Amino acid sequence: MRVGLRGLTTRGRSFLAAAVAAAISAGILGEKDLLRVAVLLAVLPLLAALYVGRSRYKLACHRSLEPHRVPVGATARVVLRLQNMSRLPTGTLLLEDRLPYALGSRPRVVLERLGAHQASSVAYTVRADVRGRYEVGPLVVRMTDPFGLCELTRAFPGTDRLTVVPQVVPLPSVRLPGEYAGSGESRARSVAVHGEDDAATREYRRGDDLRRVHWKSTARTGELMVRREEQPWESRATVLLDTRAYGHQGDGPTASFEWAVSAAASIAVHLRQAGYKLRLVTGAGADVDATEGAGDGLLLDQLAEVRLDQRVEITTLVQHVRQRSDGGLIIGLFGSLSTAEAELLAGLRANGATCVCFLLDSSAWLNLPTPARAEADQAHDTAALALLQSGWRVIGVDHGGRLPALWPQAGRGSQGFALRAAMAETVAGGVR
Numbered sequence: 001m002r003v004g005l006r007g008l009t010t011r012g013r014s015f016l017a018a019a020v021a022a023a024i025s026a027g028i029l030g031e032k033d034l035l036r037v038a039v040l041l042a043v044l045p046l047l048a049a050l051y052v053g054r055s056r057y058k059l060a061c062h063r064s065l066e067p068h069r070v071p072v073g074a075t076a077r078v079v080l081r082l083q084n085m086s087r088l089p090t091g092t093l094l095l096e097d098r099l100p101y102a103l104g105s106r107p108r109v110v111l112e113r114l115g116a117h118q119a120s121s122v123a124y125t126v127r128a129d130v131r132g133r134y135e136v137g138p139l140v141v142r143m144t145d146p147f148g149l150c151e152l153t154r155a156f157p158g159t160d161r162l163t164v165v166p167q168v169v170p171l172p173s174v175r176l177p178g179e180y181a182g183s184g185e186s187r188a189r190s191v192a193v194h195g196e197d198d199a200a201t202r203e204y205r206r207g208d209d210l211r212r213v214h215w216k217s218t219a220r221t222g223e224l225m226v227r228r229e230e231q232p233w234e235s236r237a238t239v240l241l242d243t244r245a246y247g248h249q250g251d252g253p254t255a256s257f258e259w260a261v262s263a264a265a266s267i268a269v270h271l272r273q274a275g276y277k278l279r280l281v282t283g284a285g286a287d288v289d290a291t292e293g294a295g296d297g298l299l300l301d302q303l304a305e306v307r308l309d310q311r312v313e314i315t316t317l318v319q320h321v322r323q324r325s326d327g328g329l330i331i332g333l334f335g336s337l338s339t340a341e342a343e344l345l346a347g348l349r350a351n352g353a354t355c356v357c358f359l360l361d362s363s364a365w366l367n368l369p370t371p372a373r374a375e376a377d378q379a380h381d382t383a384a385l386a387l388l389q390s391g392w393r394v395i396g397v398d399h400g401g402r403l404p405a406l407w408p409q410a411g412r413g414s415q416g417f418a419l420r421a422a423m424a425e426t427v428a429g430g431v432r
Contacts, residue, residue: 236328247335
């Protein structure tokens, strides 16, 4: 009752004020009929407060989100189911689901009446053009009596999380460098080679059987080495995402960094479908091993929240990759690089890894004057040449470039090497 009195509307308070005025006038004039009117005016808002306050705690709400993970630009459907748990019908209900600004305006729905133990469902759609994780809810319900004398607001604590992941585009099938295929097919395979004396060795680890010590390798290296009785040949790939804030330009969904994030998601999903054991490394320190069945979800969830970082440097990125580097294919998506930063990336070739770089000319995402444009192009070409000389395969990316059209350049073969040589010659001629 006390809660209901606090929810009296302006109309309800006016009724109480009129009841007090009528009661005073009835006492002064001695009019019993006027006193009856005062009692009626006072009872109506009190009954409304009692009615609304009682039904306030007899509502149940359930929200369902379909689906919980959507790509940028797609829509998700939110279904709200409200049930009246009491034996009394409700008055008019105004439903308002709280949403972050990125998901649009807050939806408002009016339910005229819910009978005893009756349930009703309403649905609306949300759309996000910016990736991230968003809280949907809580639901706010405004309840009022049929006369509009009392109104109460209740917020249900339950929320749901919507994950907006980068857009994944399908890529053409291309045979990539660094893969191991057993029968010449383009799809990567995992093959185990068995033999009586597989000469592959590794450093001794605590717990290894001493009967597996390979004495020739031990004598040659000066360290205790053990024989690998079974050496797996697997297609491994590492997708490296550059998150340096000064390496990217532009704002919002059309920024160069958003192109890189979407490309990283597309490449990662494509390689997993091709049978690669995939690893995702970002400059912010994220290191995701997507070898399990739910690997796509792990990758996309990680990329949904990745952000630019002012503190990230190329040296940090190289260190993160080399902490668990075991060869295979490395595909890097980099923003603008200096010559010194491009030379630092040569350290990733130390373990015999095949390295492919999608080098974004992030200055192309800005409208620069002609002298600044020429300077930015020269810096981009110089960094590309430094990468080429260190053994990287470089694929230049300009504003408006489409990943499916650029992806075949990552494939191996005479055409790819010819393209690399032509690019090196062009860049070298441009920086003389």
